[in-house]
Amino acid sequence: METGKKVQSEGSEKTKQEIMAERKAKKAEKAAKKSQPIKTTEHGAVTILSESIQTNTVKADETGKSKADLKAERRQKQEAQRAAKAASVTEGKQSVAPKVQQGKRIPDQIQADRPSVEKRLVKRYVSQKVPQLPPAERKVQLFSHLQQQERTLELLTKDLAVNQSKIHPAVIKLGLQYASGIICGSNARAVALLEAFKRVISDYSTPEQKELSRDLEVSLKPCINFLKQCRPISVSMGNVIRFLKRHITNIPSESTDVQAKKCLHEEIEKYIHENVELAGKTICEEASKKISSGDVILTYGYSSLLLQILLKAFNEDNKKFRVIVLDSSPRSEGLQFLRRLVAFKIPSVYMLISGASYVMPEVNKVFLGAHALLANGNVMSRVGSSQVALVAKAHNVPVLVCCETHKFCDRVQTDSFVFNELGNPDDLVAAVKGKPSVHSIANWRELPKLSLLNLTYDVMPGDLVTAVITELGSVPCTSVPVVLRVKHAETVQLTSP
């Protein structure tokens, strides 16, 4: 690219230089063809979410090769035209290499403080008849870019008629279960979403004059927006939605409704089976090798995958270890983890996270679950896990993160502020359920200078993590982009005819 520009700025044209220019241009094309895929991933990995950076996005990555071909053709034509023009009077203007992408598009979820984006979202929700939640009375200024809403269950369904056709009842049920926290956890949410979509697809009938591959996606949009209102979607859910959309658009237009539905059902079953069940089993095998008898294992919060690992190691591989479960309010997920461990008679200790540094000297290994693995190697997990990892690092205890590849995400985050989910602030006040005790800040809304912040996720830097156990093996944190690239290549291969 640069060489081409330099040549043009020289201005006066001699035939020798023309030839040189053409040769150089051809070389540049060849180099561009070869380096295009690699360059884009590097750029994509390092890009921080900002508008002004003109880099190639990962979108280019997916159709990398074909775009490079087109670009090469275009450049050839342009060179030819330039050479012709250069023979005439005017000096060649700086021919700009065709801009590939303007810059990365900022997702709507982190632009809650921009009125234009809010207006656009509101319009979309009204047109799709999705109930909207009112904004929170007291917003936390530091997180004003994230959605803060009064998320009470009744407001979601107040205006939702029982027989409206836009949002399928299975999706309403799912949304309510998300909002009330009945389904929580990355795997649970993704699997529940797929089951609900299976039902939506089987109840869907293509209207006349329309194609299933286009109309189904359109009819899924209000459902997805409703789920977004109930609870911001997780990374695993985002991947599920992308997977489903890809398969819907790839349905051949000649196939009948029945065939298409069957095909989609099979794909969904396959996704669940491969990415959740089989991946879980593989990770169990792998992780079980890392556990030896006499170990003291520390875990934080609840992870369905970790539970499987520990149960398998204890029951099937007969390893004698004990578990220390750390927990934090307001969710107290560690309690549920503890309950299931105790039900299988694994010796366990329950502590709050404030005791992490006290107990760390006697711990052999720390196992953590993850909500998502980001493209720069950082791990996004329940709030508090980065603390546990930090303490573990200080005591030289290895930290193993267990995560299936369907939770890998091509987003890059270095801190927990950019992208997070703000939970219900009232949960912080009524910390103990079932006890009608009056908490000292139960009237926090009346105190004007007080605002409560309930973060859900935090991001732990990749260098705190010793290894990530995925179904592709134990990999270091930095190999996440490689795994992503391999996955993208696979999907491109599978879906392109």
Place this chain on the structure above:
Amino acid sequence: MIWFSLKMLENAGFEDVLVIIHEQFKAEIADIPNKYGLKIKLDITCLQKNEDYGTADSLRLIKDKIKTDILVISCDLVCDIPLHKVFDLHRTHQSSVTALFSQTSPEVMLAPAPGPKTKIKQERDLVGLDLQTPRLVFLVSEADLTSENEEELSIRKSVMKHFPQISVQGNLLDAHLYVIKKWVCDYISENRSFTMLKGEVLPHIVRKQFTKSPKRNIDKDLPNADVSVISLNTAKRDIFSFLVGDEEEERIRSYSAWNDHRGDLRGPYQDHAIRCFAYVAKEGFCLRANTLNNYCELNRQVIKRWSTMFPDEEITPPVSKAQVGVDCLIGENTQLSDKCSIKHSIIGQNCNIGDKVRITNCIIMDNVTVMKETTLQGSILMKNSVVENSCDIKDCIVGHTVHSNCKSTNEVLVDADRLLEI
């Protein structure tokens, strides 16, 4: 009467309603949507006049039309509690039966009614609710209790083990509004012994919550492949065999870190496959007109609350020179003479009220004629009845004709040769 229920359903967003009624009322009911401008569609199933069907029997009749979870309400319910809260409970927890209860004020129960003074035996239900979750732990009607044991309520040990904190309330009004899952309807249609929904089916299912579900791997029970096994297909299927589609829910729940209670080793919902939930409405008006008492009270309350309950409907105020109090509701085409005074009453359509008539706290149905100089107090006048001059009627139910100069209190006045159904 059914208009209230239909309006409530329309507000909630229902479009189709299955109505089960006696044959004689069919034409009238079918006409209601047109007459009152409701957009809801009715699908009417008739019951023969002679047969005595309970609610469960009626459900069995229409079992072919039931394809999804259904909402069962009785047409004598007037309530303005937003229904979506009940539905949310049903959807979120995937409960088998969700019931609506309302905390009513005690004055309603004891209001005097016209007609002969009978000893008012209020039918109460003893409702057991869990304190931490909205689950319905037991449901017993007081009548059943007193007939079996002498005012003793026995609670099974399994109930106490699963729910250590139960609140038993006797002042809740059961609105007879149930959201029932489809498999429960299938179960009812299989078991012919159930006749009444509220009296039999509901307590049965509430009790069944605590029975242990049989283990699913039945294949392991066959020990020897050589021995031929004659499976005894008993006529009565176990209730758990009706539960469908539960495996995926269980799998998702096993991935998820949620529990509705803490402190014991049981999973969410106490590992119960059958769950009954109850929504107790603390605000809002809810009353059933299943006794005479309630019917009168209902009429009185509805006028007061009309604007809050049905903000779109308007009552056209009557135009006449009569003194009509604020709390009155006068139907169309009713002729009110001058100099009659009407307070706290409801008058139907096509009535004819004569001169110098004083009507207080009355319920007058359609096509009634009241001649002059009559005083009516706290009475109910049935359709097509005639009250002649100078009568003084207090707390009565008038069936047909009351002759002139009749003074009665607390009676039911009918013609000798005709019967009156109350």
